[in-house]
Amino acid sequence: MxxxxxxxxxxxxxxxxxxxxxxxxxSPQTSSSAAAAxxxxxxxxxxxxxxxxxxxxVFPGRNRFYCDGRVMMARQxxxxxxxxxxxxxxxxxxxxxxxxxxxSNLSPAIPAVGxxxxxxxxxxxxxxSFSDPGVLPRATPDEAADLERQIDxxxxxxxxxxxxxxxxxxxxxKLKYCFTxxxxxxxxxxHCSLCDNCVERFDxxxxxxxxxxxxxxxxxxxxxxxxLSFLTIFIFAFVITHVVxxxxxxxxxxxxxxxxxxxxxxxxxxxxxxxxxxxxxxxxNQTTNEDxxxxxxxxxxxxxxxxxxxxxxxxxxxxxxxxPLPPSLIDRRGLIQADTPQTAHQSNGxxxxxxxxxQLHSHxxxxxxxxxxxxxxxxxxxxxxxxxxxxxxxxxxxxxx
Amino acid sequence: FHNLQELRHSASLANKVFIQRDYSEGTTCxxxxxxxxxxxxxxxxxxxEETVKTLNNFYAEAEKIGGQSYLEGCLACATAYLxxxxxxxxxxxxxxxxxxxxxxxxxxxxxxxxGLLITDPIERGMRVIEISIYEDRGSSGSSSGSSSxxxxxxx
Numbered sequence: 001m002x003x004x005x006x007x008x009x010x011x012x013x014x015x016x017x018x019x020x021x022x023x024x025x026x027s028p029q030t031s032s033s034a035a036a037a038x039x040x041x042x043x044x045x046x047x048x049x050x051x052x053x054x055x056x057x058v059f060p061g062r063n064r065f066y067c068d069g070r071v072m073m074a075r076q077x078x079x080x081x082x083x084x085x086x087x088x089x090x091x092x093x094x095x096x097x098x099x100x101x102x103x104s105n106l107s108p109a110i111p112a113v114g115x116x117x118x119x120x121x122x123x124x125x126x127x128x129s130f131s132d133p134g135v136l137p138r139a140t141p142d143e144a145a146d147l148e149r150q151i152d153x154x155x156x157x158x159x160x161x162x163x164x165x166x167x168x169x170x171x172x173x174k175l176k177y178c179f180t181x182x183x184x185x186x187x188x189x190x191h192c193s194l195c196d197n198c199v200e201r202f203d204x205x206x207x208x209x210x211x212x213x214x215x216x217x218x219x220x221x222x223x224x225x226x227x228l229s230f231l232t233i234f235i236f237a238f239v240i241t242h243v244v245x246x247x248x249x250x251x252x253x254x255x256x257x258x259x260x261x262x263x264x265x266x267x268x269x270x271x272x273x274x275x276x277x278x279x280x281x282x283x284x285n286q287t288t289n290e291d292x293x294x295x296x297x298x299x300x301x302x303x304x305x306x307x308x309x310x311x312x313x314x315x316x317x318x319x320x321x322x323x324p325l326p327p328s329l330i331d332r333r334g335l336i337q338a339d340t341p342q343t344a345h346q347s348n349g350x351x352x353x354x355x356x357x358x359q360l361h362s363h364x365x366x367x368x369x370x371x372x373x374x375x376x377x378x379x380x381x382x383x384x385x386x387x388x389x390x391x392x393x394x395x396x397x398x399x400x401x
Numbered sequence: 402f403h404n405l406q407e408l409r410h411s412a413s414l415a416n417k418v419f420i421q422r423d424y425s426e427g428t429t430c431x432x433x434x435x436x437x438x439x440x441x442x443x444x445x446x447x448x449x450e451e452t453v454k455t456l457n458n459f460y461a462e463a464e465k466i467g468g469q470s471y472l473e474g475c476l477a478c479a480t481a482y483l484x485x486x487x488x489x490x491x492x493x494x495x496x497x498x499x500x501x502x503x504x505x506x507x508x509x510x511x512x513x514x515x516g517l518l519i520t521d522p523i524e525r526g527m528r529v530i531e532i533s534i535y536e537d538r539g540s541s542g543s544s545s546g547s548s549s550x551x552x553x554x555x556x
Contacts, residue, residue, distance in 0.1 A: 123481040137526040142417045166424045175424070183528060187428055201428065223478065308427055319466050322474030324492040325485075326464075329526045 056332040060138055061197040069332035071130040073210045074195050080129055080210030086267070087125070087228070091118050094235045098242045105245065110238060117231045124224035125209065132328040133214030134200035136181060136189060144182040151177070169307035188308070190289055204288040213288075216328065219321050222278050229275045232268045285309040285316040412516060412535035420453065420530040430460035432522070432530055439534065443515050452507055452519070453530070456500065463495035496523065 056069035064073050073080070091114075099111040139147070151160045162177035164184055175184045178191050181198045185191070190202035192212045201215035213221045281291060285308050290296060296306040310316050416439060423433045434453050436446050473491055477484050504521050512519055512532075520531040 120481055123483070127482055136528070139528070140525065143419055143525065143529060143531070146417070146419050168424060168427050173424075183526075186422065186528075187424055220482070315466075318471060318474075321478070322471045323466050324464055324470050324473075325477075325490050327490070327493045327497060327523075329523065331524075 053335060054332070055330070055334045055336055058336065059330070059332070061135065062195050063135075063197070065332065072132050072332060073129060074205065074207075074212065076194070076207060077210040079207040083125070083208045083210075087121065087231075090235060090267075091231070094239065098235075098239055101242055101246070102238055106241075114231075114234060114238075117227060117234060121224065121227045121231050124220050124227060128206075128213070128217045128220035128224050129209045129211050131211075131217045131220065132330060132332070133212040134202075134216040134326070135195075135212075135214075135328075135330050136183065136186075136198040136200060137330050138180070139182040147177075147182065147184070171305060171307035173307070188287060188290070201287060202289055216326060219325075222275075222282065222321070225271060225275045225278060229268075229272045232271055236265065236268055282320045283313040283316050285320065412537055414533055415536040416534040418532045418534065420532065422528060429464050430522075430527055431457050437532075440517070440532065443517055443534065444512070448511055452511070455503065456522075456530070459495065459500050459503065463492045 054069050056065040056072075059065070062075045064075060064077065065071065066073070094114065095111060099114070102110045151162065162179075164175040164177075166173050166175055166187065168187060173187050175187065177184050178198050180191065180196060183198065185198055186200060188201045189198050191198045192202065192205050194205050195212055197212070199212050199214035201218070203213040203218055203221075205212045206221065209221060209224070211217070278288075281288060284306065286296060286306060290306075296304060298304060310319060418437045418439050420432050420435075420437070423431045425431075432453050434450050434457075436449055440449060469491060500523075501521055504519050508519055516535045516537070518533040518535065520533065522528070522530050525531055
């Protein structure tokens with residue numbers, strides 16, 4: 001079937017916006033940014049003939065964008081709000097009920113340290129939830145056509161192989177072809193079926209954070225769970241101290257009912273366990289995805305080893321946490337210009353036309369939205385707190401999509 | 402053609418060549434230096450290789466994990482990453498600015514006079530270096546480029 005146009009005509013192309021199941025229909029607009037953009041906000045049904053202004057509005061994945069494309073999250077954000085509420089509630093109760101007593105009886109440094117930890121936790125949470133995890137943009141029609149030609153030229157009558165083998169540091173790695181994004185996934189990338197995007201260095205999709213965890217936000221996620229462990233242990237310890245000190249004077253149960261002890265008690269084990277698990281992953285330079293699938297385990301073969309590891313625990317940690325932060329590849333806030341051809345010196349805002357035709361073609365091609373097998377299986381950890389069951393006491397429940 | 406303006410106005414796009422990524426050293430950004438056959442008649446091998454190798458060096462420098470990146474990482478962590486509201490990351494400075502400038506320079510000096518145009522890989526998700534081959538509108542050779550691509554359309 002003819003799916004790709006092979007030469008870009010010189011006349012300007014006008015693509016009409018198609019309202020798809022992507023976020024452009026469902027994402028809320030902030031009135032200030034819509035006013036700043038100068039156009040009326042795009043509505044779901046009246047799209048035809050109205051050219052969108054920014055690239056996030058025609059983004060083909062299943063993401064939600066807020067603040068005119070500055071904030072990017074997954075479609076289901078309910079659990080994220082639960083996380084927010086739990087942290088705010090626990091910290092709020094601690095600061096309201098325990099801190100006055102502790103500040104006056106023990107030291108004013110206690111609420112100060114608590115406040116610093118709390119601010120850090122919230123900062124990391126927002127960074128992990130709102131930033132682009134490292135989404136790979138889908139192939140332009142020309143690229144897809146070129147790849148198809150290369151794939152077809154190798155096969156004969158059988159369906160052509162949709163994998164490529166690469167030798168990385170002496171280890172053979174298979175690159176899979178993604179039917180949705182029409183690219184060969186780079187090593188360690190995976191397609192998240194919840195967000196419908198290929199993500200670089202895909203770790204897992206975290207519903208608690210409301211976003212995928214990938215190359216660009218893994219350190220924020222890790223620092224979030226690490227600082228949250230410290231915060232919960234901190235709150236737990238001082239609440240117990242408060243209860244013990246208070247119960248010398250008043251009853252034990254009276255003091256207990258004012259404290260956020262119960263919430264703390266359960267979350268301490270899960271969060272600390274999860275932090276420990278991710279510390280192990282960082283030190284061995286693996287992703288959750290690779291660990292679950294046992295990609296680099298010795299069971300696969302005696303010569304199987306992780307080619308990405310630097311061999312040294314310290315180097316692995318530093319690389320993961322202090323390595324350079326790559327820029328976002330999807331240019332959410334760039335303006336769409338469907339009339340100019342690609343030129344090298346326009347660093348932002350060009351290539352916007354490539355989104356609309358990709359969308360158009362993915363709908364023409366149709367049913368290339370298979371389930372697990374063809375996508376190669378993105379790992380979605382439904383309850384990633386419990387995921388740390390390997391070393392904590394909480395039972396493991398997760399699903400692999 | 403003598404410059405980019407002339408290229409855009411008087412030429413039509415005949416074909417596009419994609420230089421793929423080279424993953425032999427892991428996930429670091431590196432492009433293959435294999436010379437595509439479509440460019441054989443258009444540009445010298447040495448010039449092409451030099452462009453790709455320089456680009457690879459730029460990317461390697463941006464992704465290098467050394468003293469400067471540690472310093473930046475620790476400082477950023479200490480300020481809860483708020484420092485990136487004021488300054489851009491070293492990677493951004495290197496990748497977006499330096500490379501964009503280099504590609505523009507190469508296009509103006511070397512590629513546009515030969516009827517070629519390099520697209521910055523960042524606009525293609527760092528997957529490929531896209532080189533567009535232009536033919537003069539007046540020339541009859543433009544149809545030969547598109548016929549090789551049309552083979553994929555029959556499905």
